[in-house]
Each structure stands twice: as structure tokens, then as C-alpha cells.
Amino acid sequence: MPELLEIEMYRRGAASLVGRTIVDIEAPDDWYLKNTNAHAVTSTLVGATIDSLGRIGKLMLMETTAATVGLRFGMTGIPLIDDEPVIEELEYSSKRLDPNWNRFVARFDDGGTLAMNDPRRLGGVELDPDLSKLGPDAWTIDQGHLLWLFGRYKVPTKVLLLNQKRIAGLGNLLVDELLWRTGIAPTRATSDADLDEVLRLSAALAPMLDELYARGGSNCGDHFSERGAHGRCPADGSEMVHATVGGRSTWWCPTHQL
């Protein structure tokens, strides 16, 4: 589930962490730690206080007095604060919250905890992540940068929008929804896009994110329910097309997405 909208919900839901001091780290799963190990994480973070919580794309940034902790949630990760999930339900993940899936836990001076609960283990924790690997955040990317990206790279439009190095935060569902809203086929080469299309895309992006955030997340798009056999375009009734684009399952309307 987590695309940038969900990570933003996580970030806001984790506000109560600010001001707490870490007294212990449990990192039972070495594989979950990226570019570090349990010893280094523990020695760095124990004694550190949480200053603030940030986000770039799908990466949550927990600023502490000792280091920036990068939290990635993969497909099924969710933070538990004091054993409570920060949002009620995680679509496409398990309905349970098995404590065995707590891949990383920070204990605080007030007795509370932050746990990364992640059944599939596709997320991870990193100290001082390299932010140069991420493009500008999709929510605030400006029109000029988007135009530059379309001129610079020649790939299927969906591939560009999914590439976190080019633009950070959009996932499979949000990209399909954005392309559906703007009438652009996901397979269409970025080099074939005309100015008007890129401007349309740019104009639709932030309002779409605002709207879907208010509705409840990435799975609240207008055509989400039509992802499936015999799904029909809510705009014109055409049968939705399904194919793999950029390695991802993709649905679009063959009539109005060109």
C-alpha cells in the first residue's frame, strides 16, 4: 500500500515521537538494516532524541540528535507507535499485526516504542540515507522540472513517473490514476509528449494528491475499482486494458488515454 500519501499519513501519525529519547534498539533482522548493522545502529541511536519527522517521496526521515534515520516501508510496512498502528488498515497487506514482523524496534525513555512492522520485509532502516538518489518530491515538483524530465529521458511515461530518482513518491496506483486523469497512455514515450500534455500532467498532479489524501490514500483513485477483469473506464465506459509496463501491472483506458 504505501506510496507517498501513506508515508505522509505515517509521518503525521508519528508526531508523538518528537521529543522522546531512544534508550534501546532491537534489530533482530540484519537484512532489514541497509548499509549498517545492529551494533552501529544501537551505538549511534541510543541516547539520541527525536527532533522531527520528514519525508521525501516514500522515504520517511526521522531526524535525531545523533543521525537521520531513513525508514522505508516497502509494500507492506507500517509503523507501530506504542504498539498501535499509525493508520487503521493496510490494504494489500495482512490484516493481522504479528509481532514477529517487527523488524526494527526503538524503545523510548517514556516506555513507549516505535516498531517497523513489515510482513514481507521489503522495507528497511538506514542511517543518514543518501538523498541524492531521490528526485524532487512528487507533491511539490515544479512544472519546469517536469518539462525538463520529459525532454531529458526517453522512456515510457509510466516508467519515468515511477523512477524515484527522477521524481520521488509516486507508486503503481498513483501513476495509473494520474495518467488516467490526464488522458496519457502509460506506454507512450516521454519523447512523444507534447507541451500541452506535460502541462496537463503537471497541473493535475498536486491536486490529485491533495484529493486522494483527503479521501484516504492511494487506493481511493477514481479508477481504482476498475483495476480487474472487465473493469470499465468511469469516464467513457471502455473496457480497461491490462498489461505489464515498466515491470508493473498496469490498467488504462484505450479510448481516452492516448
Added chain:
DNA sequence: CCGGATGTTCACCT
């Protein structure tokens, strides 16, 4: 049992 899943990375091509 099998296929697929809202993510990322790496390996291996051209």
C-alpha cells in the same frame, strides 16, 4: 498449488 500484490535493487542484455 499457483499467481499476483501499492517497492527497490541488481544482474544481464543491447
Added chain:
DNA sequence: GAGGTGAACATCCG
């Protein structure tokens, strides 16, 4: 480096 493809990671769900 670009650009394309496919696999791998681990687990749950229908």
C-alpha cells in the same frame, strides 16, 4: 550512462 527486461527478496491472499 541510457534504456529494456526479468529476477529476487518474503509473505499473505484469493
